[in-house]
Amino acid sequence: LCNGSHIRTIDLLKTGDIITVMLEDETDIIPNPSLDIPIAYSDDDIVIFEKPPFMPVHPSLKHYEDTLANYFTALYPECVFRSINRLDRNTSGLVVVAKNKLAAARLSADARFRPQKVYYAIVGGDVTAKYGVSGEIIAPIARISESIINREVRDDGQFAYTKFSVIKNNSRYSLLRIELVTGRTHQIRVHFSHIGYPLAGDDLYGGNCEDIQCQALHCGELYIADKSGERLHLCAKPNENMKYILEKYNMSECNLL
Numbered sequence: 711l712c713n714g715s716h717i718r719t720i721d722l723l724k725t726g727d728i729i730t731v732m733l734e735d736e737t738d739i740i741p742n743p744s745l746d747i748p749i750a751y752s753d754d755d756i757v758i759f760e761k762p763p764f765m766p767v768h769p770s771l772k773h774y775e776d777t778l779a780n781y782f783t784a785l786y787p788e789c790v791f792r793s794i795n796r797l798d799r800n801t802s803g804l805v806v807v808a809k810n811k812l813a814a815a816r817l818s819a820d821a822r823f824r825p826q827k828v829y830y831a832i833v834g835g836d837v838t839a840k841y842g843v844s845g846e847i848i849a850p851i852a853r854i855s856e857s858i859i860n861r862e863v864r865d866d867g868q869f870a871y872t873k874f875s876v877i878k879n880n881s882r883y884s885l886l887r888i889e890l891v892t893g894r895t896h897q898i899r900v901h902f903s904h905i906g907y908p909l910a911g912d913d914l915y916g917g918n919c920e921d922i923q924c925q926a927l928h929c930g931e932l933y934i935a936d937k938s939g940e941r942l943h944l945c946a947k948p949n950e951n952m953k954y955i956l957e958k959y960n961m962s963e964c965n966l967l
Contacts, residue, residue, distance in 0.1 A: 733810040739791055741784035742775050750944045755813035755937050756794075756806055757782070760946045763802045763924045767793055782807055794818060795825055795929075798896070800911075802949040803829070803929025813937070822939070828931035829888040830877075830948060830966065831898060832955055833907040834918045837876050837884040840905075844875040847901040851894045860914065861896045863904045870894045872901045878961040883910060885961055899925060910955060921958065922951045930966065 711717060711730040723729070748760040759778060761767065766777045768791075779791040792814040794806040806825050808814035816823050837845075852867030854860040871891035878885040884907065888898055896915075902908055903915035911922035932944045948956070948966055956962045 731812075733812060735788070735790035735810070737783055737787075737790045739769060739779050739783045740775050741787060742780035743784035745776065745781040745784075747778060747781050750804060750932075750946060751942065753936060755809055756817070756934075757786070757809065758932065758934075758944060759805045759807065761797055761802055761805045763800050763949050763951060766799045767796050767805060773799075778805060778807075795827060797929055798899075798925070798927075800924035801927045801929065802946075802952075804932040804944060804946050805929070806932070806934065816937070817934075823935045826933040827890065827929050829890070829898060830928045830930045830952070831886045831888055831902070832910045832922075832926035832952055833884050833886060833902050834882070834910055835884065835907050836879050836881055837874075837886065837907055838879050841876075844873075846874070847872040847905060849901060849904055851897060851900050853895075861894070861900045863900060868892075868894055870897050870901065872897060877966075878956070878964050880959060880961065883955060883959055883961065885956065885964060885966075898927060911951070921955050924951060926952050926955065928952060 712727050749757060750760050751758040761778055766773045768779050769777050782791050786809060789809045792808040794808055794817045797803060797805055808817060848871050849863040850867030851861050851870045852864040854862050869892060874886045874888045876884055877887055890897060899909055899912055899915050908915050908917040910926040911917050911919050912925035913919050928948045930946055934942050936942060953967055
């Protein structure tokens with residue numbers, strides 16, 4: 711509409727005209743308002759959730775009504791679920807969801823608006839013994855041919871680059887701050903397993919499950935620009951499973967809890 715009246719795409723505009731665009735969507739996702747997932751931020755274009763562990767982002771055959779998408783649809787029944795970043799089912803933390811096509815395109819295609827994520831992980835062993843207080847892992851990742859899920863480091867894989875620093879450590883565990891230069895499937899889990907420090911609780915890639923039953927991985931920080939270009943910095947505290955390890959092994963003085 712132009713000033714409340716229908717307009718064609720070829721019609722000329724003049725200074726002061728008010729243009730209204732209808733962004734109508736339809737969804738077939740079943741709404742589930744009972745999930746009650748915390749919201750870190752919301753505006754007209756996006757909502758940022760604090761996803762708990764053990765919850766998928768998207769529906770599947772085994773998880774048809776208990777996902778982040780089901781809760782989003784209950785909150786915003788007029789919107790289609792479009793997640794900008796995706797976390798594994800057992801990974802917790804901040805997930806950005808666009809409320810319309812325009813916001814999704816802006817966040818995915820424009821580097822100025824693309825979210826930058828910081829992860830926190832607890833890995834088995836003392837990483838400083840091999841890498842000191844910081845390091846990087848550059849190793850290509852490929853899917854294991856007989857599996858649709860498992861990945862491995864392999865020469866013919868896709869380029870993958872991970873940066874990390876050590877926040878707390880002891881002989882049993884290391885708490886890491888991690889930034890991804892690339893975003894391959896299972897990148898953090900595969901890279902740290904590859905160098906001999908698998909994530910605590912990650913039974914798929916050799917992690918110790920004695921203290922936690924899901925991978926100790928959390929998207930704890932997010933830098934993102936709103937539609938005006940203003941830069942936002944959001945934080946989410948680690949989930950209770952990771953807190954348990956940090957407190958049990960005297961690693962809780964880390965400004966994260």
